[in-house]
Amino acid sequence: MGTQDTHESNEQSGTGGTGRRALLGAAVLGAGGVLGLSGTAAAAAARHGGGGLKSLPVPTVIGHRGASGYRPEHTFGSYQLALDLGADIVEAGDLVPTRDGHLVCRHEPEIGGTTDVAAHPEFAGRRTTKVLDGVPTTGWFTEDFTLAELKRLRAVERIPANRPHNTLYDGRWGIPTFEEVLKWQDEQTRRRGRQVWIYPETKHPTYFRKQGLGLEERVAKLLHKYGKDRKNSPVVLQSFEPTSIQRLNKLVDNPLVVLLSTAGSRPWDFVETGDPRTVADLITRAGLRELAGYAQGIGPTLDLVIPKDADGKLTRPTTLVKDAHAVGLVLHPYTMRNENPFLPADFRKGSDADAYGDSFGAFRTYFATGIDGVFTDNPDTALLARADFVNG
Numbered sequence: 001m002g003t004q005d006t007h008e009s010n011e012q013s014g015t016g017g018t019g020r021r022a023l024l025g026a027a028v029l030g031a032g033g034v035l036g037l038s039g040t041a042a043a044a045a046a047r048h049g050g051g052g053l054k055s056l057p058v059p060t061v062i063g064h065r066g067a068s069g070y071r072p073e074h075t076f077g078s079y080q081l082a083l084d085l086g087a088d089i090v091e092a093g094d095l096v097p098t099r100d101g102h103l104v105c106r107h108e109p110e111i112g113g114t115t116d117v118a119a120h121p122e123f124a125g126r127r128t129t130k131v132l133d134g135v136p137t138t139g140w141f142t143e144d145f146t147l148a149e150l151k152r153l154r155a156v157e158r159i160p161a162n163r164p165h166n167t168l169y170d171g172r173w174g175i176p177t178f179e180e181v182l183k184w185q186d187e188q189t190r191r192r193g194r195q196v197w198i199y200p201e202t203k204h205p206t207y208f209r210k211q212g213l214g215l216e217e218r219v220a221k222l223l224h225k226y227g228k229d230r231k232n233s234p235v236v237l238q239s240f241e242p243t244s245i246q247r248l249n250k251l252v253d254n255p256l257v258v259l260l261s262t263a264g265s266r267p268w269d270f271v272e273t274g275d276p277r278t279v280a281d282l283i284t285r286a287g288l289r290e291l292a293g294y295a296q297g298i299g300p301t302l303d304l305v306i307p308k309d310a311d312g313k314l315t316r317p318t319t320l321v322k323d324a325h326a327v328g329l330v331l332h333p334y335t336m337r338n339e340n341p342f343l344p345a346d347f348r349k350g351s352d353a354d355a356y357g358d359s360f361g362a363f364r365t366y367f368a369t370g371i372d373g374v375f376t377d378n379p380d381t382a383l384l385a386r387a388d389f390v391n392g
Helices: 039-048 051-055 076-085 121-126 164-169 178-192 205-209 215-225 242-251 268-273 285-291 320-326 359-367 379-391
Strands: 060-063 094-097 103-105 128-132 135-139 237-239 256-260 297-300 373-376
Touching: 060 076, 060 379, 076 178, 076 379, 094 215, 103 178, 103 215, 178 215, 205 215, 205 242, 205 268, 215 242, 237 242, 242 256, 242 268, 285 320, 359 373, 359 379, 373 379
Parallel strands: 060 373, 237 256, 256 297
Antiparallel strands: 094 103, 128 135
16 A cells, blocks of 8 residues: 555544534635635635535535445446435546556556456466555556456455455446546436536556656546536545645646545655655644645545544544634545444444444544545445434
């Protein structure tokens, strides 16, 4: 996984929320005047933050790679189910490139754990070891395949030990392209009579840029093609690399979110450029003001909102929610899952790896901190928890 977190580290549950805020915009995006923002932060909020985002409920339920608690992640089966369960936004697209320059949706460029590529003898010779954000990684990589070749593969469950029920769907769906997702978004919007939102991420952008496969320009080109590159467009863009968000800030007007891993980690673009700052530096008041100059939100790991003690139990909330709101930033932490291993120790029930713990209790705790939304593999659980929280 490396320094650049991939929505996997510290995937605990949460609850948060200061109370009865009805709209996302009340706390953040497009709220520059309300929050008394000035300078670059206010300019960024005005450019990217207004419009449709203010219509989303708070806390916003974001289907993490779809409804990946129930279907193999980053498949149209997972995306579709997230909408059917009522997710406000679908994280449709961890974007990685093919050899011929197309963008496809995979959790990582290494696809040995999320597809049946190992069962294809014609691709056996493609297995290799690469250094991905400083970590030697062995497997098959999207950038070594053409789109036509990747379309011969089928998706499988990434964590079968925790989700054996999801293996029922192994092989049912292929790998979506980002362009297919944009078309699917329009189709689902028409079919459902309401705007469908998506939340794609640029994955390992520095790694790919060094290979001549820059992600941001490809993302911007497709968003422009489909008229979804505006501040009110229903596409929120995110990345663990701040420079990727800065680059996108110059290419499109979409709302932008900087993802944040553990406090002691460094974004990989910082490592490559010799920037000594860590995530802990970025979540200081000064760091957050800088982020607000080009982004409208942050996606911190839940441990940055409520740390855990040595036994894995929740402690006291940090000031991150208050500090981020003070400069106009939305907080969409990650990732809530129902299974015991992914919950704080005080919300686990039993020891079975695939058994559910008290995720409702965990959601309540995180919502009480005032977070504006949460990434979750189980949108239905999150929506029930939100109803309980909002209705008091």
